[in-house]
Amino acid sequence: MTDKVPMTVKGHTQLEEEFKHLKTVERPSIIKAIAEAREHGDLSENAEYHAARERQSFVEGRIQELEGKLGRAEVIDVSKLSGDTVMFGVTVKLIDDDTEEEVLYQLVGDDESDIKAGLLSLSSPLARALIGKKKGDIVEVGTPKGSKSYEIVAIDFK
Numbered sequence: 001m002t003d004k005v006p007m008t009v010k011g012h013t014q015l016e017e018e019f020k021h022l023k024t025v026e027r028p029s030i031i032k033a034i035a036e037a038r039e040h041g042d043l044s045e046n047a048e049y050h051a052a053r054e055r056q057s058f059v060e061g062r063i064q065e066l067e068g069k070l071g072r073a074e075v076i077d078v079s080k081l082s083g084d085t086v087m088f089g090v091t092v093k094l095i096d097d098d099t100e101e102e103v104l105y106q107l108v109g110d111d112e113s114d115i116k117a118g119l120l121s122l123s124s125p126l127a128r129a130l131i132g133k134k135k136g137d138i139v140e141v142g143t144p145k146g147s148k149s150y151e152i153v154a155i156d157f158k
Contacts, residue, residue, distance in 0.1 A: 004074035006088050006122060011112035012075045019066040022059055030056045069111065081157045086130045088122055093154035097138070102153075107131075126150075 007015070030052055037049035078089035086092055091106040105120040107130065113121035120127050129139045133152055140149050 003072065005069050005072045005109060005111075006074045006076055007109035007112060008089055008106075009075055009077050011109050012070070012073055015066055015070055015073075015111060019063065019070060022063050022066070026059050027056075027063070030059060078157060083157075084134050084155065086133050086152065086155055088131075089157075091118075091156040091158065092130060092152055093156075094139075094150040095153055097149040097151060103150075 033052040034049065034056065037043070037046050037052055040046055040048065043049050076089050081087065081089055086107070088107055088109075091104060094103050094105070095101070096103065104118050105126075106118060107122055107127050108119045110121050110123055113119050113124070122128075122131075125143070126139075126141050129141045130152070133139055135152050135155055137152050138149055139152065140147055
């Protein structure tokens, strides 16, 4: 049995759009570029041909990767979740106990994560430490610079 890949509705839509773009735009354009390069004759010294083949390899690999992820996707509609504990999809507001700095993160799938945008990968050490915790709990996380501790001040299901 293959593992499910958790993702939000937004993350699933983004992967589907990339998949569709690769199959309907990139793949045909690469095939055309290869055909044009072949018309130029000797393929052994044809830089355009080799570049197009390399791009084709990359695109085909990404298409296969996306097919696998979309096939194993477990799409979670965060708006239908509720409760008082941290789980996939929720947005948590934390206060860094050392700096008193407030941070806001949504726990998302690996493909959706973007720490600068406040999208924290479910597989990150901080997200794993937050899962199952409640408002008011203190969470300790090991980092390369030592242990950090955060207080959960809010949990939002939107």
